[in-house]
Amino acid sequence: MAVTPADDDLTLAREEADTLAPKTSRWSRHENFLLGTAAVIAFLLFWEASVALGWVNPLFTSSPSRIFAAGYEMFRDGSIYPDLSVSAEEFVLGYGLAVIVGVPLGILMGWYSRLNAVLDPFVNALYATPRIALMPLIIIWFGIDLSAKIAIIFLSTVFPILVNTMTGVRTMERDFVKVARSFGASDGQLFWTVALPSSVPNLLTGLRLGLGHALIGIVVGEMYGASAGIGFMMQTAGATFQTDKVMVGILIIAAAGVGLTQLLKLIEARFDVWRPDHHL
Amino acid sequence: MDASRQVKLQAKAVRLAFYNERMKRRLPVLAGIDLEVYSGELLAIVGPSGCGKSTFLGAVDGLVKLTAGEILVDGKPVTAPGPDRAMVFQQDSLFPWRTVSRNVMYGLELQRRMPAAEMRRRAAALVELVGLAGFADHYPHELSGGMRQRVNIARALAPDPELLLLDEPFAALDAQTREFMQVELLKILARAGKTALFITHQIDEAIFLANRVAVFSARPARIKEIIAVDLPASRTLDVKLQPRFRELQDHIWRLIHEETASGGMAMAS
Numbered sequence: 001m002a003v004t005p006a007d008d009d010l011t012l013a014r015e016e017a018d019t020l021a022p023k024t025s026r027w028s029r030h031e032n033f034l035l036g037t038a039a040v041i042a043f044l045l046f047w048e049a050s051v052a053l054g055w056v057n058p059l060f061t062s063s064p065s066r067i068f069a070a071g072y073e074m075f076r077d078g079s080i081y082p083d084l085s086v087s088a089e090e091f092v093l094g095y096g097l098a099v100i101v102g103v104p105l106g107i108l109m110g111w112y113s114r115l116n117a118v119l120d121p122f123v124n125a126l127y128a129t130p131r132i133a134l135m136p137l138i139i140i141w142f143g144i145d146l147s148a149k150i151a152i153i154f155l156s157t158v159f160p161i162l163v164n165t166m167t168g169v170r171t172m173e174r175d176f177v178k179v180a181r182s183f184g185a186s187d188g189q190l191f192w193t194v195a196l197p198s199s200v201p202n203l204l205t206g207l208r209l210g211l212g213h214a215l216i217g218i219v220v221g222e223m224y225g226a227s228a229g230i231g232f233m234m235q236t237a238g239a240t241f242q243t244d245k246v247m248v249g250i251l252i253i254a255a256a257g258v259g260l261t262q263l264l265k266l267i268e269a270r271f272d273v274w275r276p277d278h279h280l
Numbered sequence: 281m282d283a284s285r286q287v288k289l290q291a292k293a294v295r296l297a298f299y300n301e302r303m304k305r306r307l308p309v310l311a312g313i314d315l316e317v318y319s320g321e322l323l324a325i326v327g328p329s330g331c332g333k334s335t336f337l338g339a340v341d342g343l344v345k346l347t348a349g350e351i352l353v354d355g356k357p358v359t360a361p362g363p364d365r366a367m368v369f370q371q372d373s374l375f376p377w378r379t380v381s382r383n384v385m386y387g388l389e390l391q392r393r394m395p396a397a398e399m400r401r402r403a404a405a406l407v408e409l410v411g412l413a414g415f416a417d418h419y420p421h422e423l424s425g426g427m428r429q430r431v432n433i434a435r436a437l438a439p440d441p442e443l444l445l446l447d448e449p450f451a452a453l454d455a456q457t458r459e460f461m462q463v464e465l466l467k468i469l470a471r472a473g474k475t476a477l478f479i480t481h482q483i484d485e486a487i488f489l490a491n492r493v494a495v496f497s498a499r500p501a502r503i504k505e506i507i508a509v510d511l512p513a514s515r516t517l518d519v520k521l522q523p524r525f526r527e528l529q530d531h532i533w534r535l536i537h538e539e540t541a542s543g544g545m546a547m548a549s
Contacts, residue, residue: 175373182341182367183387183439184360193386197377274377274419 062243067251070244084252086228087218090146091256094153095214101154102161102210103203109162110169110199111191127159131217135224144225153217157210164206168199204268211260215253288443288475289317289340293349296335297500309335311500312349317443322469322476324486326532327496327504328540333479336501337445340477341367353443363391366441368432368449374420380431381407381416387439406434410468426457433465437472444469444476450485459517462488466515483532487525488515495532498539505535 027034044064050056051063058066074080109116109123135152142148172195180190222231234249296310309332317323325333338344340351342361351358353365366387374383384403388394394402407416410430420428429449436444449465450458462485469476480486486493487509495504509528511519519525 175369176375178343179367179369179373179375179386180390181343182361182369183390184362185390189390193390194375197375200377274421 059241059243062247066244067247070242071248071251074245074248080233080248082228083230083233086146086226086232087222087230090149090153090218090221090229091214093146094150094217095157095210097150097154098157098161098210098214099207102158102206103165106162106165106203106206107169107196107199110166111195116166123159123162126155127163131156131213132220135220139225144227149218149221149226149229152221153214156213156217160209160213161203161206164209165199165203168202169195171202172198200271204264204271208261208264208268211264212257215257219253285321286319287316288319288354289315289477290352290355291315291336291340291349292352294336294339294346294351295348296332296339296344297347308500310339311502313501313503315494315503315506317475317477318491319475320473321491322466322478322489324478324480324490324493325496326480326483326486326493326536327501328498328536329481331496331499331539332501333496334447336496337367337447337477337479340443341365341445343367363387363439364442366436366439366444368429368436368444368446370448370452372452374428374431374435376420379417379419380412380423383420383431384434384438386435391439402438403434406437407431409437409471410434411464424457425453426461429453429461430464433468437468437474442475444474446476446478448479448481451481458485463515463517465489483529483536484520484525487511487528487532488517488520493528493532495535504539507532 047061048064051058051061051066105119109119131152134155138148138151138155142151176194176198177190180194185193218229219231219234222229223235226232230249230252234246237243237245237249291313294310294313295308297306297308299305300307313336315323325336327333335344339346340353340358342358342365353362358365375386378386381400381403384406385399388399388402404416407413410433412427412430412434415423415427420431423431432449446465450461453461466489478486478489490509493507493509495507496502497504507528511522511524511528
């Protein structure tokens with residue numbers, strides 16, 4: 001058995017990986033993270049100090065301590081929870097619907113070029129239109145209750161998911177198709193064993209892009225007309241010059257964006273073990 | 281050739297032409313190929329680059345339709361890919377999202393003719409046959425070029441084909457790994473007992489591996505000459521140092537050189 005040369009191959013590969021790996025002193029491994037954290041802390045201190053020293057008016061700029069106090073109060077007296085749950089419900093339903101529609105439709109449009117030809121003008125036109133422009137129409141159709149917000153989030157999210165999934169299916173490697181055909185793959189087998197797996201990275205990119213669009217949809221939709229939600233809370237707070245509360249809303253939206261993106265990255269890592277540039 | 285030997289593959293007056301979009305006309309690629317491959321032998325095809333060797337291999341696999349003539353495997357005409365033939369592609373054709381053993385199982389999964397447990401057993405045995413025991417759960421990007429080509433060979437062997445078609449499988453490997461893989465391929469083929477058709481542009485590779493070498497002419501390809509390699513059947517790398525090896529190499533080099541020279545003149549005139 002010629003295992004030895006194969007082992008040599010592997011040793012070579014390992015040595016290569018070692019030389020490519022970054023030098024691992026504690027500082028250099030965490031350098032970027034530490035620099036970023038230090039910059040954020042410095043910024044917050046500067047902000048707080050400018051208000052404390054009377055350089056700026058907290059009515060316009062608020063300050064870290066005020067934002068923290070306002071946020072603490074809103075969670076303590078529970079006034080934030082109805083807004084949070086309404087926005088969360090809108091997000092889950094709107095984004096969920098977009099995934100359920102966007103992924104299968106994207107796959108079908110990538111696979112069947114005739115279907116793509118039929119739907120392409122509509123998808124392109126709607127993808128290029130800022131979905132916010134549709135808001136008046138959505139209000140006419142759905143009123144200002146939950147369904148209007150779900151509709152705008154769905155419309156914001158479904159196209160990036162659909163278009164990326166479609167691209168993934170259409171750009172599958174021609175060599176892989178040849179291999180599948182050579183092993184006698186039927187159209188269905190080609191789809192399941194080549195088209196679908198090779199489109200996963202694009203699909204995940206679509207999900208991540210859709211996430212950002214969904215958050216925009218929540219805020220804009222609620223500002224346009226609503227009776228509850230984080231965007232609605234920010235809108236009313238802003239109209240009454242409660243800058244601290246507006247800032248709390250911004251923080252919540254930002255945290256949701258970062259948190260959900262991280263969650264998607266975890267899912268991506270699960271699917272990505274086979275990629276050469278994969279890092280956990 | 282011994283007339284009693286069984287013919288595994290027979291190409292009869294195979295012609296093939298492609299329509300070229302840019303030039304707006306049909307370009308002949310194969311201009312009447314007659315070729316027989318005997319059971320258990322390795323026949324190598326060499327020829328000037330772009331002469332249509334790979335197209336011919338694609339036609340044998342059933343991926344490319346013929347314009348005229350026919351290709352028979354065990355007397356049955358080839359119309360589409362089938363389990364009696366399997367292609368070893370270049371190294372980048374492994375599915376990157378499948379582990380070594382799942383790449384090897386690919387053909388079996390498509391054919392659905394055995395239970396999953398048996399597929400896994402078969403894949404494990406093949407992974408071992410090609411010398412990759414212990415790497416079954418690695419992904420292709422974790423392997424070196426030579427190891428990836430072993431996987432490729434194992435994947436082709438998995439459905440137990442009669443005829444193995446190899447399309448410049450070692451072209452992307454460095455010179456040392458390539459020589460090593462040549463020796464390995466002979467061992468694997470001997471153990472698996474397969475007939476093989478091997479395309480290469482390296483003359484020494486063709487002579488080292490093959491029982492016979494078919495030299496293709498410039499495009500549109502015909503067979504210029506078939507050379508029986510009268511070297512010892514069990515080969516080690518030092519066979520490349522024998523005077524007879526050099527003679528064969530020189531002879532084939534001249535044949536190909538004539539083609540490229542005349543092809544060049546034809547282009548100029």
